[in-house]
Amino acid sequence: MDLDAYCTWLSEAGLDAPWSRPGPLIQAKSSRVESCLWRWVEIEPRLRCSPQFVAPGRGAERRILRLANPGVPERTSAHTLSGAIQYLLPGETAPAHRHTPNALRFMLKGEGAYTIVEGAKCAMAPGDLVLTPSMTWHEHGNEGSEPVMWLDGLDSPVVRYLEILKIEPVGADPRVGPGPAHIAAGRTHGSAPTGVGGAPRTIHYKWDDAYGRLLRQAESAASPYDDVILEYRDPLTGASVLPTIGCYLQMIRPGVETRAHRQTSTAVYHVVRGSGSTTIDESHCDWDAGDFFVVPPNLPHSHRQVGAEPAILFSMQDVPLLEALGLYYENW
Numbered sequence: 001m002d003l004d005a006y007c008t009w010l011s012e013a014g015l016d017a018p019w020s021r022p023g024p025l026i027q028a029k030s031s032r033v034e035s036c037l038w039r040w041v042e043i044e045p046r047l048r049c050s051p052q053f054v055a056p057g058r059g060a061e062r063r064i065l066r067l068a069n070p071g072v073p074e075r076t077s078a079h080t081l082s083g084a085i086q087y088l089l090p091g092e093t094a095p096a097h098r099h100t101p102n103a104l105r106f107m108l109k110g111e112g113a114y115t116i117v118e119g120a121k122c123a124m125a126p127g128d129l130v131l132t133p134s135m136t137w138h139e140h141g142n143e144g145s146e147p148v149m150w151l152d153g154l155d156s157p158v159v160r161y162l163e164i165l166k167i168e169p170v171g172a173d174p175r176v177g178p179g180p181a182h183i184a185a186g187r188t189h190g191s192a193p194t195g196v197g198g199a200p201r202t203i204h205y206k207w208d209d210a211y212g213r214l215l216r217q218a219e220s221a222a223s224p225y226d227d228v229i230l231e232y233r234d235p236l237t238g239a240s241v242l243p244t245i246g247c248y249l250q251m252i253r254p255g256v257e258t259r260a261h262r263q264t265s266t267a268v269y270h271v272v273r274g275s276g277s278t279t280i281d282e283s284h285c286d287w288d289a290g291d292f293f294v295v296p297p298n299l300p301h302s303h304r305q306v307g308a309e310p311a312i313l314f315s316m317q318d319v320p321l322l323e324a325l326g327l328y329y330e331n332w
């Protein structure tokens with residue numbers, strides 16, 4: 001029997017001999033997340049046109065434009081993180097549902113937006129962070145007079161990979177979940193229980209509070225790699241805001257150029273204010289307020305502020321996921 005015949009014989013029994021082919025026993029994926037920049041000046045006009053083509057409601061569920069990374073076949077922003085901009089016109093609502101992916105909202109523009117999470121109504125001012133952890137009921141609306149828009153961040157690529165993707169509209173199973181009337185009754189504080197029998201956790205992080213803490217931190221501590229950075233941490237538990245995603249607020253002060261470092265984690269950045277550039281391996285991305293960019297894993301990256309005002313960056317990063325897996329390394 002030759003090797004080909006042996007391999008055929010193996011295959012008939014559902015077996016494979018990876019050593020019979022060239023290359024390493026464990027092959028790398030055929031795709032690789034790319035460093036990528038999305039400009040707000042290109043996003044916003046397209047977002048404002050989107051109501052001509054889609055309405056929030058059953059079926060489409062949400063009016064979003066996803067930040068699609070050319071290195072990810074599933075067209076999410078990174079291999080572990082999905083970022084999208086959601087857009088609601090005055091008076092519109094996006095109906096209640098829940099799903100296995102964890103999600104966060106970082107408010108971008110407009111007044112009057114709200115998210116209801118397990119009955120807790122969170123009014124979203126620009127810069128606010130609101131969480132909808134796995135399997136929590138949530139819905140959105142716009143009570144203002146102008147369109148509202150925010151960043152949706154999800155760990156859906158990971159959940160999808162794990163083959164446990166589940167999305168339930170309200171009313172899909174009458175035995176579970178609050179009906180719309182219950183939700184509308186809503187509490188107004190900033191914490192809510194997690195999805196399946198969970199303990200209360202903080203779900204609403206207000207901009208003024210986070211930005212105030214960042215300014216205070218600037219007086220005392222800075223990182224050579226990130227300049228002034230703070231991680232949003234749940235004041236009730238001290239944990240990262242979501243089990244898979246950490247959120248950060250960062251200031252690159254005037255004149256600062258950070259040292260390059262490499263991390264096994266991936267970051268999706270949003271430029272809240274200011275201008276600058278990030279060097280990722282050999283490429284440079286110049287960013288301005290409103291832009292989004294991705295830093296892929298293992299690539300050396302450094303940030304540089306440009307202009308008179310400090311640059312303020314919000315980011316979601318898969319650090320907690322990698323830490324849980326024992327795979328978070330820096331400068332390794």
Ligand SMILES: [Fe+2]
Nearest residue numbers: 097099103138
């Ligand atoms: Fe959702």
Ligand SMILES: [Fe+2]
Nearest residue numbers: 225261263301
């Ligand atoms: Fe970094």
